[in-house]
Amino acid sequence: MxxxxxxxxxxxxxxxxxxxxxxxxxxxxxxxNPWGALRAEREATRTLLALATEIVEEVADEITRLRDAGCDLATLFNDGMLADHIAEGLTCSEVEELAAFFRAIDHPSVADLWLECHANGDDEGDMHYQGERSDLALVA
Known part of the structure; x- marks a missing residue:
């Protein structure tokens, strides 16, 4: 002592x-006084970790809001009549981007609906052209 x-x-x-x-x-x-330096370093680390936690929580909340908005949009676009009227007027690249968006938010059925409705209006040589289909194939 x-x-x-x-x-x-x-x-x-x-x-x-x-x-x-x-x-x-x-x-x-x-x-x-090495203990004082270690104490200061520990306090700085604690402050930075608290700040990082706040940032991660804010980003997680924003991701949830964006995901919910995407799902609401997918619900709205999951309408065959709407897709039939609009999809034929879109270019192949536009409908591909729309389909990629719906697949990214886990709604592949909506993506397939829009691609199928777009393909109905594609001409021979277009990316989604499916050839001439008979009336029986359309009914099925």
């Missing part, structure tokens, strides 16, 4: 001498 008291006296004396030159003290402080 006496050794700690002697070290404390030396530390206090050294600190008072070095307090006049703050740059020297800022460099020597971690060496003379």
């Amino acid at each position: 006496r050794a700690f008291k002697r070290l404390d006296a030396i530390f206090t004396t050294t600190k008072s001498l070095l307090s006049r030159t703050s740059t020297v003290w800022s460099r020597l402080s971690p060496v003379l």
Whole structure:
């Protein structure tokens, strides 16, 4: 215990001498008091982890909101009459992007519906052209 008291006296004396030159003290402080430097590092880490947690929670909430909006859109677009009227007017690349979106939000049936309705209006040589189909094939 006496050794700690002697070290404390030396530390206090050294600190008072070095307090006049703050740059020297800022460099020597971690060496003379390593526990203080570790404490400061631990506090900085705790603060950064709290900030990272907040950011992750906000991003997760935003992803949930966007996913819900995508599902609402898929529900709206899951209408054969709507797809039949609009899909033929879209280009192949446009309907492919729309289908990719619906597949990305786990609605492949809506994607297939729009691709099928688009294919009905494609001409020979187009990406989705399925050839001439008989009336029996259309009914099935």
